[in-house]
Amino acid sequence: MTIGFHTKNGVLHCDGVSLERIARDHGTPTWVYSQALLESRLREFQKAFAKLDPTICYALKANSNQAVIATFAAMGAGADIVSAGELVRALSAGVPASKIVFAGVGKTEDEMALALDAGVLQFNVESEPELEALARVAKKRGQVAPVALRVNPDVDAKTHRKITTGKSENKFGVEIAHARKIALAARKLKSVRIEALSTHIGSQITDVSPYRAAFARVAALGKELREAGVPMARLDFGGGLGVVYQNETPPDLGAYARAVHAAIDKTGFGLVLEPGRWLVADAGVLLARVIYVKKGSAKSFAIVDAAMNDLIRPTLYEAWMAIEPLRPRKGAKRVYDVVGPICESGDYLAQARKITPLDAGDLVAVRQAGAYGAVMSSAYNSRPLAPELLVNKGKVAVVRPRQSVESLIGLDRLAPWQRQKPSPYLD
Numbered sequence: 001m002t003i004g005f006h007t008k009n010g011v012l013h014c015d016g017v018s019l020e021r022i023a024r025d026h027g028t029p030t031w032v033y034s035q036a037l038l039e040s041r042l043r044e045f046q047k048a049f050a051k052l053d054p055t056i057c058y059a060l061k062a063n064s065n066q067a068v069i070a071t072f073a074a075m076g077a078g079a080d081i082v083s084a085g086e087l088v089r090a091l092s093a094g095v096p097a098s099k100i101v102f103a104g105v106g107k108t109e110d111e112m113a114l115a116l117d118a119g120v121l122q123f124n125v126e127s128e129p130e131l132e133a134l135a136r137v138a139k140k141r142g143q144v145a146p147v148a149l150r151v152n153p154d155v156d157a158k159t160h161r162k163i164t165t166g167k168s169e170n171k172f173g174v175e176i177a178h179a180r181k182i183a184l185a186a187r188k189l190k191s192v193r194i195e196a197l198s199t200h201i202g203s204q205i206t207d208v209s210p211y212r213a214a215f216a217r218v219a220a221l222g223k224e225l226r227e228a229g230v231p232m233a234r235l236d237f238g239g240g241l242g243v244v245y246q247n248e249t250p251p252d253l254g255a256y257a258r259a260v261h262a263a264i265d266k267t268g269f270g271l272v273l274e275p276g277r278w279l280v281a282d283a284g285v286l287l288a289r290v291i292y293v294k295k296g297s298a299k300s301f302a303i304v305d306a307a308m309n310d311l312i313r314p315t316l317y318e319a320w321m322a323i324e325p326l327r328p329r330k331g332a333k334r335v336y337d338v339v340g341p342i343c344e345s346g347d348y349l350a351q352a353r354k355i356t357p358l359d360a361g362d363l364v365a366v367r368q369a370g371a372y373g374a375v376m377s378s379a380y381n382s383r384p385l386a387p388e389l390l391v392n393k394g395k396v397a398v399v400r401p402r403q404s405v406e407s408l409i410g411l412d413r414l415a416p417w418q419r420q421k422p423s424p425y426l427d
């Protein structure tokens with residue numbers, strides 16, 4: 001059986017299940033994930049790095065549904081987390097604490113305490129004040145916090161400006177010279193142990209050369225610090241490998257693995273990797289239904305029932321994401337803006353897109369929506385969060401039900417001084 005998303009009898013399917021049927025059974029907008037494709041991606045990734053025996057810490061931020069994390073955890077993956085919420089998500093889905101790395105520039109002391117108690121593999125520390133805070137929290141608890149100092153290698157990852165992280169003007173990590181000083185000075189601290197270096201230069205990277213440059217710089221610093229008596233055990237090279245949305249040509253896994261090998265081989269360092277998008281993007285779609293087609297003089301608008309609150313990537317990053325009718329109509333392609341019902345001109349999923357003719361009632365799939373899709377959605381315009389479904393071997397499971405309007409509004413309270421009148425619309 002073909003895994004992932006494929007056309008059968010003229011209709012788009014997921015792992016052999018018709019997406020038309022899924023839309024009929026579960027409504028739209030709806031996220032659909034292929035478990036087989038998730039598994040196959042992780043397996044490929046594990047194979048490409050097998051010789052280095054890395055800890056592969058899936059970057060939860062890309063898609064943190066429990067079912068997705070559990071799929072990877074069952075195959076031995078760890079997790080890259082950036083908040084207490086993600087820590088709980090990882091642990092609940094069965095990721096052992098010993099395979100969790102805690103990244104992020106703004107960890108609070110409460111979050112540090114929680115992660116120390118859980119026993120995470122390492123804290124990816126991004127500044128001196130953060131290191132001091134971690135030392136304080138660990139000391140108070142009589143613990144020694146394992147630290148990977150995050151280095152900002154000042155390399156241009158050549159990706160969208162909002163997702164590049166390894167340039168000195170970005171808020172992430174510490175510059176190499178500064179990292180050296182911090183690591184040497186930290187030898188005195190009893191409650192933190194700098195035992196690794198980490199780096200992450202950006203996301204949706206499509207060129208291998210920035211990786212090579214960054215990895216070489218970090219590995220050189222690792223060796224230097226080890227010689228100076230810092231107990232360096234491993235390097236964490238982050239994530240960032242790009243996928244194909246339109247016509248990008250990201251390095252294949254082999255080329256990426258060679259860049260990692262070139263920096264790690266013969267150093268004796270262990271390896272941590274934090275892939276996110278590459279593991280999940282292709283394994284998900286967002287299903288939507290066309291509500292109206294509005295023909296203007298300049299162009300036509302296909303107004304669909306998914307919007308920027310569901311999928312914000314096109315608006316936020318000018319991201320191009322493929323939109324495919326589930327059952328393409330015959331006839332020449334036409335040009336559409338595919339837009340949602342939200343009251344903002346920025347509410348679009350695609351602009352000036354050539355698609356086979358669309359009509360009201362048609363179903364479409366936004367492709368490569370498994371990464372940074374559902375996790376970035378909001379309930380703007382009081383649009384409840386769309387459900388997430390996992391398909392596996394012909395079965396479909398709801399892994400997050402559609403949010404109800406009641407549960408959305410039910411979080412609000414009137415202030416005590418406002419007239420309290422029970423709503424006939426809410427329980």
Ligand code: LLP
Pocket residue numbers: 059061062080103104163200202203204238239240241274275276277278313317371372
């Ligand atoms: N590690 C760290 C420290 C990160 O900051 C990130 C992503 C990753 C790993 C995973 O990177 P990936 O392999 O997924 O590229 N919302 C944006 C992407 C933001 C990425 C943030 N950091 C988007 O939709 O394109």
